[in-house]
Amino acid sequence: MENTAAAEPGATGEGDSAVSGAEIQLENVTKRYPGTREPAVGDVTMTIPAGKIVILVGPSGCGKTTTLRMINRLIEPTSGRITIGGEDALRLNPDQLRRKIGYAIQQAGLFPHFTVAQNIGVVPGLLGWDRKRIADRVEEMLDLVGLDPKVFHDRYPRQLSGGQQQRVGVARALAADPPVLLMDEPFGAVDPITRGNLQDELLRLQSALGKTIVFVTHDFDEAVKLGDKIAVLGTGSSILQYDTPEAILANPADDTVAGFVGAGASLKQLTLLRVREVELGEDPVLARLDESPADVRRKLTERNGTYALVLDNRDRPARWVHIRDLGSASSLATAGKPLGDLVSLQSTLQDALEAILAEGGSVPVTGPRGEYAGMIELDTVMATVQRLREEHS
Numbered sequence: 109m110e111n112t113a114a115a116e117p118g119a120t121g122e123g124d125s126a127v128s129g130a131e132i133q134l135e136n137v138t139k140r141y142p143g144t145r146e147p148a149v150g151d152v153t154m155t156i157p158a159g160k161i162v163i164l165v166g167p168s169g170c171g172k173t174t175t176l177r178m179i180n181r182l183i184e185p186t187s188g189r190i191t192i193g194g195e196d197a198l199r200l201n202p203d204q205l206r207r208k209i210g211y212a213i214q215q216a217g218l219f220p221h222f223t224v225a226q227n228i229g230v231v232p233g234l235l236g237w238d239r240k241r242i243a244d245r246v247e248e249m250l251d252l253v254g255l256d257p258k259v260f261h262d263r264y265p266r267q268l269s270g271g272q273q274q275r276v277g278v279a280r281a282l283a284a285d286p287p288v289l290l291m292d293e294p295f296g297a298v299d300p301i302t303r304g305n306l307q308d309e310l311l312r313l314q315s316a317l318g319k320t321i322v323f324v325t326h327d328f329d330e331a332v333k334l335g336d337k338i339a340v341l342g343t344g345s346s347i348l349q350y351d352t353p354e355a356i357l358a359n360p361a362d363d364t365v366a367g368f369v370g371a372g373a374s375l376k377q378l379t380l381l382r383v384r385e386v387e388l389g390e391d392p393v394l395a396r397l398d399e400s401p402a403d404v405r406r407k408l409t410e411r412n413g414t415y416a417l418v419l420d421n422r423d424r425p426a427r428w429v430h431i432r433d434l435g436s437a438s439s440l441a442t443a444g445k446p447l448g449d450l451v452s453l454q455s456t457l458q459d460a461l462e463a464i465l466a467e468g469g470s471v472p473v474t475g476p477r478g479e480y481a482g483m484i485e486l487d488t489v490m491a492t493v494q495r496l497r498e499e500h501s
């Protein structure tokens with residue numbers, strides 16, 4: 109077996125975080141499936157910059173998967189040229205090429221009769237790494253994707269939740285430290301909360317790894333959240349617009365893109381901003397769980413307030429109390445009502461807006477340890493939407 113890829117930069121498996129991806133170029137790439145009239149991919153030319161996440165979005169059947177799978181030659185192009193890091197991918201041995209390209213798909217595509225560890229070790233094994241190095245790498249990858257090696261190492265895929273399977277899928281794709289990662293709706297089959305977590309995880313990994321990632325999705329919100337650039341594709345993978353999420357949201361190239369971006373494009377821009385980037389509002393009257401209700405009532409009266417935010421002994425927001433609850437209350441631990449939605453400094457403004465709408469006003473923001481960090485208000489979010497609209501018009 110040839111295993112020259114193991115000697116390539118970026119395939120060392122040393123886990124060094126400075127590894128950077130390779131640029132991918134597609135030049136006039138066409139795929140015609142036998143017996144079909146129109147090409148599935150027609151004359152596509154695009155450059156995918158090194159170390160960036162590029163998202164392919166577009167309607168079902170427009171050729172996203174075909175485009176992706178031509179990059180690792182699971183599908184052979186009918187014509188055109190593809191280079192990866194300047195190397196002509198169509199001249200390489202396809203097996204050798206694929207060992208340098210991680211591939212993660214919907215429902216993870218794990219081998220059911222292999223344990224988690226065996227699944228992750230597949231490509232390093234093919235590359236001829238010795239057992240010790242593979243074992244170390246498997247541990248490192250499980251850690252990286254947030255799965256405890258002691259718990260998950262020997263499990264079989266059927267013993268994992270959908271989200272855990274996806275994590276193993278990502279770990280397997282990254283195991284040989286390939287410069288390029290292709291992801292085909294990798295989070296398509298999990299519930300929205302797990303999906304959000306996996307997306308956050310991918311962004312965290314990417315900020316450390318700097319791979320070139322080509323990611324296919326149907327979901328424009330996912331594209332906006334993850335993409336450094338988004339390619340909006342039409343029939344035959346024709347590129348309708350290829351730009352940053354900000355630019356596409358602000359100025360869709362045509363009506364088709366605008367339709368795909370959907371209503372509320374300026375609201376979607378809120379997914380690009382984090383709560384820590386905007387000014388927080390004025391503090392409400394703050395109280396401690398162990399303060400006496402009478403003292404808090406006095407503070408509220410002095411400050412003309414109606415609600416106090418009660419913090420626990422570690423400064424974490426715990427409850428709201430209304431001044432009228434305080435007359436009869438014996439302790440703040442039971443007075444008023446527990447908090448509903450909270451947002452953190454890391455949350456997107458989109459999440460903050462949802463919480464504000466659910467709570468009907470302003471919402472407490474928490475810092476890294478869950479401690480109270482300030483309030484975010486509807487006015488701040490609306491002013492931000494207005495500013496974004498003006499900046500991009």
Ligand SMILES: Nc1ncnc2c1ncn2[C@@H]1O[C@H](COP(=O)(O)OP(=O)(O)OP(=O)(O)O)[C@@H](O)[C@H]1O
Nearest residue numbers: 141142144148167168169170171172173174175326
């Ligand atoms: N093996 C094949 N033989 C013939 N036609 C095919 C084959 N595979 C895909 N196609 C056709 O090529 C076109 C593009 O398919 P592709 O799977 O790339 O689209 P897609 O954008 O990824 O779709 P989806 O979002 O639904 O997964 C479709 O019209 C599809 O029917």
